[in-house]
Amino acid sequence: MTQPHYFKLRVYYEDTDAGGVVYHANYLKFVERARTELLRKAGANQTDLRLHDELIFVVGHMDCKFVKPAFLDDELLIETLMPKVGKVSFTFEQKVWRDTELLFTTSVKAGSIDAKTFKPKVMPLELLEKLKQY
Amino acid sequence: MTQPHYFKLRVYYEDTDAGGVVYHANYLKFVERARTELLRKAGANQTDLRLHDELIFVVGHMDCKFVKPAFLDDELLIETLMPKVGKVSFTFEQKVWRDTELLFTTSVKAGSIDAKTFKPKVMPLELLEKLKQY
Amino acid sequence: MTQPHYFKLRVYYEDTDAGGVVYHANYLKFVERARTELLRKAGANQTDLRLHDELIFVVGHMDCKFVKPAFLDDELLIETLMPKVGKVSFTFEQKVWRDTELLFTTSVKAGSIDAKTFKPKVMPLELLEKLKQY
Amino acid sequence: MTQPHYFKLRVYYEDTDAGGVVYHANYLKFVERARTELLRKAGANQTDLRLHDELIFVVGHMDCKFVKPAFLDDELLIETLMPKVGKVSFTFEQKVWRDTELLFTTSVKAGSIDAKTFKPKVMPLELLEKLKQY
Numbered sequence: 001m002t003q004p005h006y007f008k009l010r011v012y013y014e015d016t017d018a019g020g021v022v023y024h025a026n027y028l029k030f031v032e033r034a035r036t037e038l039l040r041k042a043g044a045n046q047t048d049l050r051l052h053d054e055l056i057f058v059v060g061h062m063d064c065k066f067v068k069p070a071f072l073d074d075e076l077l078i079e080t081l082m083p084k085v086g087k088v089s090f091t092f093e094q095k096v097w098r099d100t101e102l103l104f105t106t107s108v109k110a111g112s113i114d115a116k117t118f119k120p121k122v123m124p125l126e127l128l129e130k131l132k133q134y
Numbered sequence: 135m136t137q138p139h140y141f142k143l144r145v146y147y148e149d150t151d152a153g154g155v156v157y158h159a160n161y162l163k164f165v166e167r168a169r170t171e172l173l174r175k176a177g178a179n180q181t182d183l184r185l186h187d188e189l190i191f192v193v194g195h196m197d198c199k200f201v202k203p204a205f206l207d208d209e210l211l212i213e214t215l216m217p218k219v220g221k222v223s224f225t226f227e228q229k230v231w232r233d234t235e236l237l238f239t240t241s242v243k244a245g246s247i248d249a250k251t252f253k254p255k256v257m258p259l260e261l262l263e264k265l266k267q268y
Numbered sequence: 269m270t271q272p273h274y275f276k277l278r279v280y281y282e283d284t285d286a287g288g289v290v291y292h293a294n295y296l297k298f299v300e301r302a303r304t305e306l307l308r309k310a311g312a313n314q315t316d317l318r319l320h321d322e323l324i325f326v327v328g329h330m331d332c333k334f335v336k337p338a339f340l341d342d343e344l345l346i347e348t349l350m351p352k353v354g355k356v357s358f359t360f361e362q363k364v365w366r367d368t369e370l371l372f373t374t375s376v377k378a379g380s381i382d383a384k385t386f387k388p389k390v391m392p393l394e395l396l397e398k399l400k401q402y
Numbered sequence: 403m404t405q406p407h408y409f410k411l412r413v414y415y416e417d418t419d420a421g422g423v424v425y426h427a428n429y430l431k432f433v434e435r436a437r438t439e440l441l442r443k444a445g446a447n448q449t450d451l452r453l454h455d456e457l458i459f460v461v462g463h464m465d466c467k468f469v470k471p472a473f474l475d476d477e478l479l480i481e482t483l484m485p486k487v488g489k490v491s492f493t494f495e496q497k498v499w500r501d502t503e504l505l506f507t508t509s510v511k512a513g514s515i516d517a518k519t520f521k522p523k524v525m526p527l528e529l530l531e532k533l534k535q536y
Contacts, residue, residue: 162293
């Protein structure tokens with residue numbers, strides 16, 4: 001994956017807190033929406049994977065830097081790179097921007113696990129190829 | 135059920151919004167916590183029901199009145215009455231208090247459905263008896 | 269307002285619960301996003317109103333009917349009508365659709381209040397005209 | 403601070419997702435509740451600080467490891483240590499346990515900022531002493 005994936009979203013009241021800014025945990029929701037859309041675009045529908053392949057993706061590790069606050073009504077842009085794709089794990093580098101201001105960055109390590117046993121489970125080969133080629 | 139059930143909770147940053155008050159949808163979370171604890175006390179463990187009886191409780195109708203705002207750090211008291219218990223549905227009357235101030239009231243109609251088909255499903259007789267006697 | 273306002277959204281993991289469906293309180297977030305976009309389109313920016321006019325909109329009453337469950341990855345359409353606009357209050361009728369299936373309906377009564385005192389506060393006349401003409 | 407602070411909580415439907423487990427971002431809410439209670443116990447009321455001292459605490463960096471899933475109805479224990487307290491920043495080490503199973507760990511770097519300018523702001527000396535002595 002050489003080109004970053006971009007995803008736009010709007011900040012609503014539900015995302016903010018009494019400090020007048022986006023509640024810190026909600027950036028994790030924002031970047032997960034972006035990863036979901038990247039995966040969808042690359043050919044991975046998570047509902048199908050869960051129901052037909054009994055496979056779910058889970059986050060194993062996140063390193064998060066909260067750089068600047070986002071506010072109600074802001075339009076944010078999520079930039080996502082997927083530098084590593086393996087058989088049971090993959091890595092994302094994500095940034096949240098408001099125009100040219102960087103608000104949040106994260107490195108995410110995700111894994112592919114069995115929906116019932118929660119043990120690592122190899123992705124279908126076809127999906128792996130799609131993700132690598134994306 | 136002649137005596138109301140009481141449940142206490144604290145307001146955290148996650149519950150508030152940029153208006154400086156509790157975000158309106160979060161009262162629905164608060165009252166659901168209280169219903170869960172009432173059901174647990176009455177003998178209904180929702181995890182067991184879902185995994186062993188393939189039965190889940192769902193909300194069908196809620197009438198909500200937002201009377202006064204709650205704030206960060208407030209300690210709230212949820213008062214719950216369960217005036218009607220039927221084979222596939224039950225009713226709750228719930229109030230959220232901060233000391234003697236009424237902040238929110240709701241009437242909730244909930245149903246018992248099959249976890250897979252999402253069709254109404256009669257509660258186990260033993261559970262029904264427990265809920266009626268509670 | 270004679271034409272309904274439409275707003276589209278996608279269901280992400282953050283919106284679902286262990287029942288495998290959208291968590292009931294999250295429909296309130298969905299319809300609030302739609303009301304926000306309707307108000308924005310009609311000329312009411314809530315951040316400006318809060319910071320410059322010290323005016324916030326709050327929900328006073330909601331009657332909610334949960335008709336059918338929504339699932340992960342669903343694309344939902346929110347239909348909103350604003351049948352009544354007064355000086356300190358307005359009413360919305362909202363429906364959540366998945367294609368032709370009705371999933372959720374609500375009647376919302378909202379008010380315009382002072383951001384500091386939380387007492388009813390008349391909307392700027394210009395805004396009132398815009399909302400009525402919308 | 404030589405003794406860890408402990409905080410107990412219950413997992414409700416609102417905390418879970420369609421994978422049948424606690425949604426990953428919600429661990430950040432759990433550990434924030436624990437930090438809030440630790441700060442309250444140490445003498446720092448965040449509402450007072452925001453309204454009277456125009457000071458808010460914000461998270462600057464979090465390193466999060468998602469070790470094992472938590473489930474609906476689980477009772478979790480949050481263990482918090484505050485190894486460093488400075489004039490404008492402090493550090494927390496937090497762990498989420500279900501009995502003897504470690505589910506989540508995080509290192510949190512938080513800062514003390516001005517509620518209006520969002521620039522670093524030195525904590526009141528009295529508060530700093532309380533936190534150091536805690």
